[in-house]
Amino acid sequence: MWEEPYIVDGHTYEEVMKQLIAHRRSIDNHITVGKIPRARDDISMRTFSEGSLAETLGDQQGGFALVINGHSLVHALTPDMELAFLGVAEHCTSVICCRVTPLQKALVVELVKKYKDAVSLAIGDGANDVSMIKAADIGVGISGQEGMQAVLASDYSIAQFRYLERLLLVHGRWSYYRMCKFLRYFFYKNFAFTLCHFWYAFFCGFSAQTLLEAGFIAVYNLFYTSLPVLAMAYFDQDVEPVFAHKYPNLYYPGHKSLFFNYRQFTISALQGFVTSMVLFMIPMGAYHDKTDDYGLVLADHYLFGSVVATILVIVVTAQVALDTSYWTVWNHITIWGSLIFYFLLTFFYNYVFKGQHIGSLATAMADTTFWFTTLLTTVVLLLPVVAWRFYKVDVHPTLTDKAKLVQRNARIRNKGESGLPRPFSGRRSRRSVRSGYAFAHSEGFGRLITSGRIMRDVGGGTMGGGRGKVHNGIPVPRPYNNNSNAVGKTSSSTFLPHTLSKSKLAFMSSTKTSSSALTPPQPQENHQGEFNTPDYPGIPLAD
Numbered sequence: 001m002w003e004e005p006y007i008v009d010g011h012t013y014e015e016v017m018k019q020l021i022a023h024r025r026s027i028d029n030h031i032t033v034g035k036i037p038r039a040r041d042d043i044s045m046r047t048f049s050e051g052s053l054a055e056t057l058g059d060q061q062g063g064f065a066l067v068i069n070g071h072s073l074v075h076a077l078t079p080d081m082e083l084a085f086l087g088v089a090e091h092c093t094s095v096i097c098c099r100v101t102p103l104q105k106a107l108v109v110e111l112v113k114k115y116k117d118a119v120s121l122a123i124g125d126g127a128n129d130v131s132m133i134k135a136a137d138i139g140v141g142i143s144g145q146e147g148m149q150a151v152l153a154s155d156y157s158i159a160q161f162r163y164l165e166r167l168l169l170v171h172g173r174w175s176y177y178r179m180c181k182f183l184r185y186f187f188y189k190n191f192a193f194t195l196c197h198f199w200y201a202f203f204c205g206f207s208a209q210t211l212l213e214a215g216f217i218a219v220y221n222l223f224y225t226s227l228p229v230l231a232m233a234y235f236d237q238d239v240e241p242v243f244a245h246k247y248p249n250l251y252y253p254g255h256k257s258l259f260f261n262y263r264q265f266t267i268s269a270l271q272g273f274v275t276s277m278v279l280f281m282i283p284m285g286a287y288h289d290k291t292d293d294y295g296l297v298l299a300d301h302y303l304f305g306s307v308v309a310t311i312l313v314i315v316v317t318a319q320v321a322l323d324t325s326y327w328t329v330w331n332h333i334t335i336w337g338s339l340i341f342y343f344l345l346t347f348f349y350n351y352v353f354k355g356q357h358i359g360s361l362a363t364a365m366a367d368t369t370f371w372f373t374t375l376l377t378t379v380v381l382l383l384p385v386v387a388w389r390f391y392k393v394d395v396h397p398t399l400t401d402k403a404k405l406v407q408r409n410a411r412i413r414n415k416g417e418s419g420l421p422r423p424f425s426g427r428r429s430r431r432s433v434r435s436g437y438a439f440a441h442s443e444g445f446g447r448l449i450t451s452g453r454i455m456r457d458v459g460g461g462t463m464g465g466g467r468g469k470v471h472n473g474i475p476v477p478r479p480y481n482n483n484s485n486a487v488g489k490t491s492s493s494t495f496l497p498h499t500l501s502k503s504k505l506a507f508m509s510s511t512k513t514s515s516s517a518l519t520p521p522q523p524q525e526n527h528q529g530e531f532n533t534p535d536y537p538g539i540p541l542a543d
Helices: 013-034 070-076 082-089 102-115 127-135 149-153 161-201 214-224 226-235 241-246 248-256 262-287 301-323 329-352 360-365 368-395 399-417 446-451 502-511
Strands: 006-008 064-069 092-098 121-124 138-142 156-158 455-457 493-495
Touching: 006 013, 013 070, 013 082, 064 070, 064 082, 070 082, 070 092, 070 102, 082 092, 082 102, 092 102, 102 127, 121 127, 121 161, 127 138, 127 149, 138 149, 138 161, 156 161, 161 226, 161 241, 161 248, 161 262, 161 301, 214 226, 214 301, 214 329, 226 301, 226 329, 241 248, 241 399, 248 399, 262 301, 262 368, 301 329, 301 360, 301 368, 329 360, 360 368
Parallel strands: 006 064, 064 092, 121 138, 138 156
Antiparallel strands: 455 493
16 A cells, blocks of 8 residues: 555535545656656546556555545535546545445445446445445345345355455356356357358258258257256366465456457357358268269268268367366266267157158268268367467467466376376386495494405415414404405405304403494404404304
């Protein structure tokens, strides 16, 4: 917020007007300091997208605030002053109307709806908020201790005021997102369905003969294509609730109507137009003067209409599968179940109720041309859609696409931290070549190995001088050497334990010193200048 809020507390018309003009000039001065002002009137009627918050210096430093009381609001809401009041209020991030009547609350909402191209929301918890809730485009009631009047008059009801954030950023955004996808797909599939008759009119002399069977026309929107789009409108979601809270700018497309507008409607209509043309032209080229292996003509009207109808149902169902971002069991049942139900109902109607196209679809499916035509048409229509979406996500990602990427990376990271096994990798892992005792908490046998105590000399003519020192007929080990491969100290030896008699053991134990668990034992020098090697656990010294 700014250092001090703007306060309007005048009792007369002149005082209120004077305060509003002074506040507006102060706001304009702050705008001039932070940004070159545009040429505009002192009181300009601008939408929120063009003005106020985004253009002001106050938005960069927290925004302005306006406080107005009830007796000043009586004059501010008059026809001569309402524009001045709105011109100040639109630049403020917070407007506080204190000690006002229920009627004044409703008049403030009506003022915003009258001059601003915006959707208004009013929230209250008592009977004095009913007028304001009814005047707003969206009314939210809080069920509390002040009765249920606000809840009964509202469109939505919540238990606490803090739930308003989730209501708007999560459920409100999902509702707008689902409704827009539903409308775009609905226009697309009906354009693709209806314009097939337009293309067929060029081949039937504009005789008003329908390409598709009357029963198919009647149930196309009722049975074949209604349930998948309804499931998408019920359950679809692009980002999880935690990311919708974390990134509130995802709510921005709803303010600008970016998900459904004239441009999106035109794109859906053009996609349906191209789909209908490809749906008609590829089967027309495949079944023009078509005969089977036995010479049976397959270019009749009934068989061609059955082929086009089948491909139409498959293509629009595959399209809704591509549009679905959040898959549930109901999406699977409605999408794949609609395809199965189409074939079952078609065969049941033609064979049981003796429809006009009896045997047409079965005859077409018995020939490989039908399957190749279906596959070719589906790939030609859906492959550009998939390629375009990959291009948009990779080259020109929207804020929603970036949030989806963060969500996917977070899901992968959480899966890796959950203790699940790592996926198989064809690259062989590199084994460690270090010895095990290098990482042990207690000392190993490294010093014992390098000391040469467990080495038994073989012969006396070895390199390095033969046998070591002898004391009373007992061979004494060499002094401690950390490098067992020193030049001139190598000897031919075998890794055999050096056994000692009881007398020799008594002599050795009388000269050894104790060592701690943390300090490695070191060889000690006795009174005769000779070295004694300390005892090591786990090495047998008995006969």
